[in-house]
Amino acid sequence: MNASDAAEQVQQSDWLDHAIRVGLVAYGVVHLLIAFLAVQLALGEKEDSASNTGALHYLAEQPLGAAMVWGVAVGMLLLVVWRLLEFAFGYREESDDTKRWRKRATSLGKAVIYGALGWSAVRTALGDGSSGGTDSTTAKLMDLPGGQLIVGAVGLAVIAYGGSLVWRGWTEKFTEHLDAQGQSGTDGSAYVLLGKIGYIAKGIAIGIVGGLFAYAAITHDPKKSGGLDQALQTVLEQPFGQVLLIAIGLGIGAYGIFCFARAKHLSR
Known part of the structure; x- marks a missing residue:
């Protein structure tokens, strides 16, 4: 062998x-x-x-x-x-x-x-x-030759990844990771609902992270970039931000519970 x-x-x-x-x-x-x-x-x-x-x-x-x-x-x-x-x-x-x-x-x-x-x-x-924080990492990237383009590319890649999670959630493509039992019956419907909410919420949060990187590249200001914490803080600062952030938080929690369901009904 x-x-x-x-x-x-x-x-x-x-x-x-x-x-x-x-x-x-x-x-x-x-x-x-x-x-x-x-x-x-x-x-x-x-x-x-x-x-x-x-x-x-x-x-x-x-x-x-x-x-x-x-x-x-x-x-x-x-x-x-x-x-x-x-x-x-x-x-x-x-x-x-x-x-x-x-x-x-x-x-x-x-x-x-x-x-x-x-x-x-x-x-x-x-x-x-x-x-050192995300902004310090972004600053180091900015200092490289073509650093602004690199940070912008990172931002676009993160946005694309977040978008792919939203798409997987909306189309329920993630159900391919559950065996037949995990997709059927009352429990299966609950798993699918949790997965749908979770993938969409996580995708939105990650997409905002990517948006912060892209904005940092456009403004050439590393402090405009940020990780998930800063992305959620940005949500909180918007109109109805408290309600939106709670919704995203609960959605991320739904993704966590879906991980448990996926562990129980794993399909590779």
């Missing part, structure tokens, strides 16, 4: 299914915490930033928090392994090379996202979860 066949066997193994389920539960917990912090922000009771890092810090402060944050880190690592296996060996059934490599590129992008969250969890568990 060569290395490619061995990797294919690992990719199709039951233990990888179990590993993915653990990762999805951890991912769902993070989204529920972000939702909680977003609602706190809307109600003027904000203590931590409504972002991945803020959620991890909040989790670390709870009883057995360090162990739970390490659990998130492990869960994200398991999801990274899954997506990297998909990138390297997945989608062989696709006859269209372009479509196959597009799906593999998507898997690689998700591996990067899970890896970044996992690294944040490790740093938080070690007591070093602070960072």
Whole structure:
């Protein structure tokens, strides 16, 4: 058996299914915490930033928090392994090379996202979860040759990703990740509704993050960029912002619950 066949066997193994389920539960917990912090922000009771890092810090402060944050880190690592296996060996059934490599590129992008969250969890568990902020990262990019274009491209890419999540939610394409039992009956209808709300709300929030990057590129002002926390703050500053932010927060929470449903009714 060569290395490619061995990797294919690992990719199709039951233990990888179990590993993915653990990762999805951890991912769902993070989204529920972000939702909680977003609602706190809307109600003027904000203590931590409504972002991945803020959620991890909040989790670390709870009883057995360090162990739970390490659990998130492990869960994200398991999801990274899954997506990297998909990138390297997945989608062989696709006859269209372009479509196959597009799906593999998507898997690689998700591996990067899970890896970044996992690294944040490790740093938080070690007591070093602070960072220079999104604006400092944007400033460094701005200083590069063609930096303004790079930041603008990042913004457009993030907007596109957010748009793809909204599209997946609206068309219910995400149901392909649920087995037949997870799509049927009363429970199945609830899972689909949670997924639809969750994907759309998360897509809107991420799209706003991308918009902040694009605006920073246009104005050449790194301080105009921001992560999820600043995006939700921007929502709060709009007319009816409190209501809108609570709605987005609840939507992100719905996405977190859908992650649990997906873990239970996993279909790869």
